Amino acid sequence: MTDNAKNHTLGDKLMIELQGVNKWYGEFHVLKDINLSVRQGERIVLCGPSGSGKSTTIRCINRLEEHQQGRIVVDDVELTSDLKHIEAIRREVGMVFQHFNLFPHLTVLQNCTLAPMWVRNMPKREAEEVAMHYLERVRIPEQAAKYPGQLSGGQQQRVAIARALCMKPKIMLFDEPTSALDPEMVKEVLDTMIQLAESGMTMLCVTHEMGFARTVADRVIFMDRGEIIEQAPPEEFFSNPKNERTKTFLGQILNH
Amino acid sequence: MSTHVFKPDLPPPTLSVGVLGWLRANLFSNGFNTALTVLAVYLIWLMVPPVIQWAVLDANWSGTTREDCTADGACWVFIQNRLQQFMYGFYPLSQRWRVDLTVLAAVLGAVPIFVRAMPRRWIYAIGYLLVYPWLAFWLLHGGLGLQIVETSQWGGLMLTLVIAVVGIAGAMPLGILLALGRRSHMPAIRVICVTFIEFWRGVPLITVLFMSSVMLPLFLPEQISIDKLLRALIAVTLFEAAYIAEVVRGGLQAIPKGQYEAAGALGLGYWRMMGLVILPQALKLVIPGIVNTFIALFKDTSLVIIIGLFDLFNSIHQATVDPAWLGFATEGYVFAAAVYWIFCFGMSRYSMRLERRLHTGHKR
Numbered sequence: 001m002t003d004n005a006k007n008h009t010l011g012d013k014l015m016i017e018l019q020g021v022n023k024w025y026g027e028f029h030v031l032k033d034i035n036l037s038v039r040q041g042e043r044i045v046l047c048g049p050s051g052s053g054k055s056t057t058i059r060c061i062n063r064l065e066e067h068q069q070g071r072i073v074v075d076d077v078e079l080t081s082d083l084k085h086i087e088a089i090r091r092e093v094g095m096v097f098q099h100f101n102l103f104p105h106l107t108v109l110q111n112c113t114l115a116p117m118w119v120r121n122m123p124k125r126e127a128e129e130v131a132m133h134y135l136e137r138v139r140i141p142e143q144a145a146k147y148p149g150q151l152s153g154g155q156q157q158r159v160a161i162a163r164a165l166c167m168k169p170k171i172m173l174f175d176e177p178t179s180a181l182d183p184e185m186v187k188e189v190l191d192t193m194i195q196l197a198e199s200g201m202t203m204l205c206v207t208h209e210m211g212f213a214r215t216v217a218d219r220v221i222f223m224d225r226g227e228i229i230e231q232a233p234p235e236e237f238f239s240n241p242k243n244e245r246t247k248t249f250l251g252q253i254l255n256h
Numbered sequence: 257m258s259t260h261v262f263k264p265d266l267p268p269p270t271l272s273v274g275v276l277g278w279l280r281a282n283l284f285s286n287g288f289n290t291a292l293t294v295l296a297v298y299l300i301w302l303m304v305p306p307v308i309q310w311a312v313l314d315a316n317w318s319g320t321t322r323e324d325c326t327a328d329g330a331c332w333v334f335i336q337n338r339l340q341q342f343m344y345g346f347y348p349l350s351q352r353w354r355v356d357l358t359v360l361a362a363v364l365g366a367v368p369i370f371v372r373a374m375p376r377r378w379i380y381a382i383g384y385l386l387v388y389p390w391l392a393f394w395l396l397h398g399g400l401g402l403q404i405v406e407t408s409q410w411g412g413l414m415l416t417l418v419i420a421v422v423g424i425a426g427a428m429p430l431g432i433l434l435a436l437g438r439r440s441h442m443p444a445i446r447v448i449c450v451t452f453i454e455f456w457r458g459v460p461l462i463t464v465l466f467m468s469s470v471m472l473p474l475f476l477p478e479q480i481s482i483d484k485l486l487r488a489l490i491a492v493t494l495f496e497a498a499y500i501a502e503v504v505r506g507g508l509q510a511i512p513k514g515q516y517e518a519a520g521a522l523g524l525g526y527w528r529m530m531g532l533v534i535l536p537q538a539l540k541l542v543i544p545g546i547v548n549t550f551i552a553l554f555k556d557t558s559l560v561i562i563i564g565l566f567d568l569f570n571s572i573h574q575a576t577v578d579p580a581w582l583g584f585a586t587e588g589y590v591f592a593a594a595v596y597w598i599f600c601f602g603m604s605r606y607s608m609r610l611e612r613r614l615h616t617g618h619k620r
């Protein structure tokens with residue numbers, strides 16, 4: 001893996017800011033006073049045990065989940081129940097899901113051109129050029145005419161990444177993008193993500209791929225039971241975790 | 257060190273070869289299937305020859321009155337003699353070309369929609385759907401230079417088609433909106449849609465028609481009179497929309513949450529999410545249910561007999577009680593059944609083709 005993935009300077013601009021965010025599912029307090037700021041070009045890896053609220057956190061950033069207390073500001077727009085703000089933010093924030101969520105009734109190319117055409121009002125021809133550009137970047141331009149159901153999991157996930165990139169987002173969110181994949185396909189998706197990181201994209205990834213975190217992340221955040229327990233640059237995080245919970249967790253996932 | 261040598265690709269094995277192979281695989285694969293095959297052949301032999309004897313071999317094909325029906329079989333002279341009435345009802349003879357033209361325009365106008373190579377097919381289709389109803393209404397009803405033909409003169413297959421097509425074309429969009437409304441997050445919209453759907457599903461169509469024709473005028477002031485056919489059309493449309501709504505809702509429920517999330521995360525708003533991502537998938541899933549509803553609707557149009565409209569069935573029924581042709585009810589009803597069957601079977605076949613064409617590989 002290349003070192004130049006880490007050689008980059010962060011912008012001064014805050015792209016994502018969470019201040020005292022709290023969220024409940026009914027009686028259940030999922031997110032407890034989450035504070036997090038992400039600068040432009042920063043790459044953050046979120047990890048933690050199952051059910052700790054990682055998905056919920058990143059899903060709050062594009063309003064797939066609603067927070068009940070605190071402030072979330074994305075690219076200078078505050079997330080409120082105002083639909084205009086929500087749609088404005090979603091245009092600038094791409095998301096990649098664990099289970100790909102490609103649109104099965106559309107071809108790979110149509111999956112990629114749908115949002116640029118209908119949300120950004122891009123002419124069809126231009127949208128297709130953009131789509132082919134990103135499909136080439138994720139190295140599957142030859143699959144453009146196929147339907148998602150005809151692709152392997154790794155290929156589907158790369159299409160999902162290309163689909164998100166076609167909107168030219170400023171921020172990319174990843175929710176365990178490789179955990180539904182066979183080991184052989186994990187690498188092709190991670191390589192795509194590393195390449196994306198090298199291009200300077202602001203990224204927030206929920207993942208347990210610690211190799212990826214080491215190579216790419218500027219900061220690793222550890223969550224447990226709805227709280228941010230610890231955050232540090234990867235070298236420090238892996239070699240010298242401060243918190244007992246973090247140590248146990250790292251012991252568990254690095255030892256198998 | 258040895259390198260693995262991959263085996264070459266072989267063609268798949270042929271399980272059944274030729275006619276005999278097909279017969280063995282499909283009709284005589286085991287004792288039970290053989291017995292079923294024999295039984296089926298026996299039943300066919302028992303039933304088909306007499307029917308052919310009656311309907312074709314012994315049938316009377318030409319003539320003008322009942323006296324011409326001398327052979328033992330069916331008297332198709334009766335059908336021939338009344339065919340015009342079965343097709344057009346009491347539509348004035350000199351104006352019937354307008355009905356033919358309406359059908360022709362429908363067919364020719366729709367052809368480009370099914371030519372997949374045509375550019376901007378969707379825009380054309382929407383234009384067609386917006387323009388054609390007005391054209392059809394003008395042609396059938398008249399005005400603007402054409403002689404007015406009151407709807408009370410409409411009848412026969414033409415009236416059946418008018419009711420069925422208007423019912424289908426109106427119930428489909430309304431049903432989709434109701435289905436979406438029933439799943440809306442806004443309580444007011446949800447309550448309205450649920451009430452509407454449950455009301456119409458709770459009453460028989462025959463009651464609805466009866467109320468529209470007999471009871472509605474009692475409540476309306478005397479100077480307002482709404483056309484009887486129009487009332488029937490509205491009743492059929494609202495009634496069927498409730499059914500379509502529930503079929504579509506079934507499809508909507510089958511779409512995984514991830515599809516909504518992916519569409520939302522890309523910035524698609526509610527209507528675009530529904531129109532571009534959710535509905536295309538949901539409607540494809542429920543094609544069988546939708547076509548089922550439409551087939552039932554097509555046949556249910558015959559219920560307009562209760563309010564005195566002369567659709568295909570009622571026209572035939574009236575002809576069978578005409579003293580000049582008494583005793584040929586069987587021929588009349590067989591003919592009616594055949595016409596209904598052709599249309600319903602056509603819809604069924606088309607839906608199967610559509611399903612195959614829209615199939616986009618296996619979900620993973």
Ligand SMILES: Nc1ncnc2c1ncn2[C@@H]1O[C@H](COP(=O)(O)OP(=O)(O)OP(=O)(O)O)[C@@H](O)[C@H]1O
Pocket residue numbers: 025028030048049050051052053054055056057
């Ligand atoms: N819609 C919901 N209703 C109620 N509880 C929920 C809902 N979604 C998630 N939860 C609960 O919230 C907690 C946090 O969920 P979340 O999906 O954020 O965890 P996670 O850290 O992403 O876990 P995993 O690694 O398993 O994906 C879990 O305990 C989960 O059971």
Ligand SMILES: [Mg+2]
Pocket residue numbers: 054055056175176
């Ligand atoms: Mg999760």
